[in-house]
Amino acid sequence: xxxxxxxxNGEYVGSASGRxxxxxxxxxxxxxxxxxxxxxxxxxxxxxxxxAAMKGPWGKMTVTERVEMLNKVADRINERFDEFLQAExxxxxxxxxxxxxxxxxxxxxxxxxxxxxxxxVPTESFKLDxxxxxxxxxxxxxxxxxxxxxxxxxxxxxxxMTWKVGPALACGNAVVVKPSEETPATTTLLGEVMxxxxxxxxxxxxxxxxxxxxAGEFLTTHPDxxxxxxxxxxxxxxxxxxxxxxxxxxxxxxCGGKNPGIVFAxxxxxxxxxxxxxxxxxxxxxxxxxxxxxxxxxPIYETFVKRLAETASNLRLGRSEDPEVNMxxxxxxxxxEKVLSYYQLAREEGATVVLGGGVPDVGxxxxxxxxxxxxxxxxxxxxxxxxxxxxxxxxxxxxxxxSEDEVIxxxxxxxxxxxxxxxxxxxxxxxxxxxQLDVGLVWVNSWFxxxxxxxxxxxxxxxxxxxxxxxxxxxYTELSNVCVKL
Ligand code: NAD
Ligand code: 6OD
Numbered sequence: 001x002x003x004x005x006x007x008x009n010g011e012y013v014g015s016a017s018g019r020x021x022x023x024x025x026x027x028x029x030x031x032x033x034x035x036x037x038x039x040x041x042x043x044x045x046x047x048x049x050x051x052a053a054m055k056g057p058w059g060k061m062t063v064t065e066r067v068e069m070l071n072k073v074a075d076r077i078n079e080r081f082d083e084f085l086q087a088e089x090x091x092x093x094x095x096x097x098x099x100x101x102x103x104x105x106x107x108x109x110x111x112x113x114x115x116x117x118x119x120x121v122p123t124e125s126f127k128l129d130x131x132x133x134x135x136x137x138x139x140x141x142x143x144x145x146x147x148x149x150x151x152x153x154x155x156x157x158x159x160x161m162t163w164k165v166g167p168a169l170a171c172g173n174a175v176v177v178k179p180s181e182e183t184p185a186t187t188t189l190l191g192e193v194m195x196x197x198x199x200x201x202x203x204x205x206x207x208x209x210x211x212x213x214x215a216g217e218f219l220t221t222h223p224d225x226x227x228x229x230x231x232x233x234x235x236x237x238x239x240x241x242x243x244x245x246x247x248x249x250x251x252x253x254x255c256g257g258k259n260p261g262i263v264f265a266x267x268x269x270x271x272x273x274x275x276x277x278x279x280x281x282x283x284x285x286x287x288x289x290x291x292x293x294x295x296x297x298x299p300i301y302e303t304f305v306k307r308l309a310e311t312a313s314n315l316r317l318g319r320s321e322d323p324e325v326n327m328x329x330x331x332x333x334x335x336x337e338k339v340l341s342y343y344q345l346a347r348e349e350g351a352t353v354v355l356g357g358g359v360p361d362v363g364x365x366x367x368x369x370x371x372x373x374x375x376x377x378x379x380x381x382x383x384x385x386x387x388x389x390x391x392x393x394x395x396x397x398x399x400x401x402x403s404e405d406e407v408i409x410x411x412x413x414x415x416x417x418x419x420x421x422x423x424x425x426x427x428x429x430x431x432x433x434x435x436q437l438d439v440g441l442v443w444v445n446s447w448f449x450x451x452x453x454x455x456x457x458x459x460x461x462x463x464x465x466x467x468x469x470x471x472x473x474x475x476y477t478e479l480s481n482v483c484v485k486l
Contacts, residue, residue, distance in 0.1 A: 001031075002033030002034070003035075003036070004034070004184040006038055006208060007194075007204070008046045008206075008207070009049035010200075013045075015036040015042055016039065017037070017039050019039070020035060020036050021034070021181065022034060025090050025091070025369075026328075026331055026332055026369055027320065027366055027369045027370075028365060028366045028367075032091070037209045038178075038208055038214070039215075042207050042215075043207050044222070046205040047225060049174075049201065049205055050147040050176055051146075051224055053200055053203045058200045058202070058203050059144075059172070061172070063172075066115075069198060070114065071115050073108075073194065073197045074111040074112040077190075080193065081104055084186055085099055087185035087189055088158055088185065089320035090185065090320070092182075093328040093370065095328050103158050103159050106450075107158035108162075110159070111166045114170035114472060115166075115170055117469055118473070123142055124140045125140070134485070134486045136483055137483075137486060139482055140479055140480070141480045141482055142478070142479055143477060143478045143480060144171050145226045145478050146173060146174075146226030147174050147225055148168045148173045148229060149176055149220055149227070149229070150178070150229055151230040151232065152187070152231055153180050155392075156283070156287070157187065158186040158190075160231050161186075161190075163231075165177060167467065167473070167475075171472075171473060174203045174205075175203070176206075176219060176225070177207075178206075178209065178215050178219050181208070181210050191204065211239075220240050220244065221243045227249055227251065228244050228249060228252075229252040229467075230252070231255075234256045234461045236255075250475065252464065252467060252475045254463045254467070255461065256416060257288050257289065257418030257419060257458065258292055258388060258415075259290060259291050259293070259420055259439070260291065260294075262295050262411060262422045263300070263423045264422075264424035267423035267425060267445075269303070269304070269307070272304070272423035273304070273308055275445070276291060276308060276421070276423075277308065277311055279448070280292070280294070280308075281315060281327060281394045284327055284329065285391070285392065285394035285395060289418060289419040289447070291396055291447070292390070292391060292397070294397065294398040294399070295398075295400075295410055295411065297401060298402055309354050309355045312355055312374045313374075317360055317371065327374065327394065329369045329370040329371050335392070335393075338393075339393035342385075342386055342389075343372070343375060345386055346380065346384075349380055349381070350379065350381070351378070351384075351397070352378045352379040354376040354378055355373075356372075356373030357373060357375050359371055360372070360373045372394065373394075374395070377395070378399070380397050382410065388414065388415075404433060408433060408436045412436075414460075415461045416462045417439045417461070418458035419439055419440065419458075420434075420437045420439045420442050420443070421443045421447045422434055422437075423444075438460065439459055440456070440458045440463070453470075455468050456468040457471075
């Protein structure tokens with residue numbers, strides 16, 4: 001039986017309490033292994049190891065040395081690509097075809113990009129005139145913040161964890177990571193890579209467990225944590241923000257969304273269908289940036305609904321390793337129940353079910369897996385819960401619109417503000433509409449096309465702060481000013 005242990009001070013250790021929980025594959029509910037659950041003792045040890053690392057050789061390393069080390073980590077992830085791929089897909093049920101192109105390469109790229117950023121971004125400098133005529137020179141110095149708690153979700157486990165660990169280490173911090181209880185594997189494996197690449201003990205630590213009254217809460221309330229970076233649900237973000245208030249620790253929150261897709265009649269319809277297919281159904285709809293509300297300009301509304309439904313009906317569900325498969329299962333039985341409750345609610349709220357709405361027949365071997373059908377609804381009122389609450393499944397509601405002003409108002413009518421996709425061949429309209437959307441990220445004629453130098457994050461209840469490129473440096477470093485009187 002496989003065991004997932006904590007990684008503390010460069011070594012794998014079990015829980016002193018002996019407490020473990022099961023890790024099951026969502027494709028068929030088969031047992032993968034047992035995960036050790038951290039108590040206060042393991043969290044204390046991980047934070048202590050990280051603090052000691054900051055005072056040891058890691059804290060004295062030059063930027064050039066750190067950059068070399070992080071590039072080695074990226075190389076080593078790529079060398080062990082298949083192990084990461086298999087581990088990620090077993091934990092999540094996602095197809096290799098997705099993880100091979102997104103999750104694992106981005107896991108490596110997240111180290112490389114921030115190694116590049118840290119060695120090339122300047123700090124500010126100002127020459128100040130003084131009454132004696134000699135002046136003073138001000139210059140900025142970026143220092144690591146210290147020990148960072150990284151709390152990550154299950155939907156893109158390696159990608160979203162390294163999106164935080166990469167810049168944190170590039171800036172010279174030490175980290176304690178608490179991966180999602182659903183997906184312990186790739187974060188655990190990364191510990192081996194850190195050792196292989198000579199990253200000093202204590203720089204990268206992992207503790208496993210749940211949120212409240214478990215590893216997540218013990219870590220975020222730990223008094224020796226300097227800052228907390230979190231990706232996950234908005235309600236969890238609120239709990240973490242409260243924990244961070246004690247001791248005035250800095251936070252970065254990347255939270256939920258209910259993202260609109262806006263399709264104008266002058267779009268390239270083939271591209272809009274292909275892009276909307278990905279934005280609704282990729283990763284079985286479990287992408288925070290995914291489209292759950294599609295607004296289509298009336299002249300092409302009927303055609304769009306018909307074509308999206310036809311294309312979605314050809315999605316191939318099945319096992320990760322099958323090269324024909326482009327949709328896996330949801331993450332867990334619990335999440336399946338949540339998504340199915342919205343499928344039921346949609347019917348109660350008066351939806352027309354254009355496609356799906358139930359549980360697919362995936363055969364005897366995978367019957368116990370977390371499967372749901374790709375689903376499309378129309379005809380729901382704007383105040384329906386299904387149109388307003390984040391479902392995080394392979395589903396969307398499509399509604400017609402008649403004018404730019406109307407669709408901007410509809411798109412913005414949400415407590416969230418993460419992402420939007422706009423489909424039009426009219427560049428002026430694309431710019432005009434994009435600028436009026438209350439979101440952190442707009443894609444025009446594309447979706448999830450990532451340039452890692454750009455600002456990433458959400459408005460409103462979708463988060464606080466921006467990560468990516470130099471923006472990550474704002475969070476992972478303390479900027480000090482030195483004023484030298486000449
Ligand atoms: P979640 O909030 O349930 O869990 C995320 C992490 O927080 C897990 O590791 C969990 O154990 C931990 N946690 C839970 N309660 C905690 C507490 N009280 N204290 C400390 N830690 C706690 O989220 P999830 O279900 O894993 O992920 C799905 C959600 O994440 C969706 O809402 C999705 O939109 C969001 N998400 C957002 C982004 C983004 O970039 N904005 C990216 C991916 C996912
Ligand atoms: O691409 C990224 O950097 C990122 N943070 C993606 C988030 C996806 C959400 O599920």
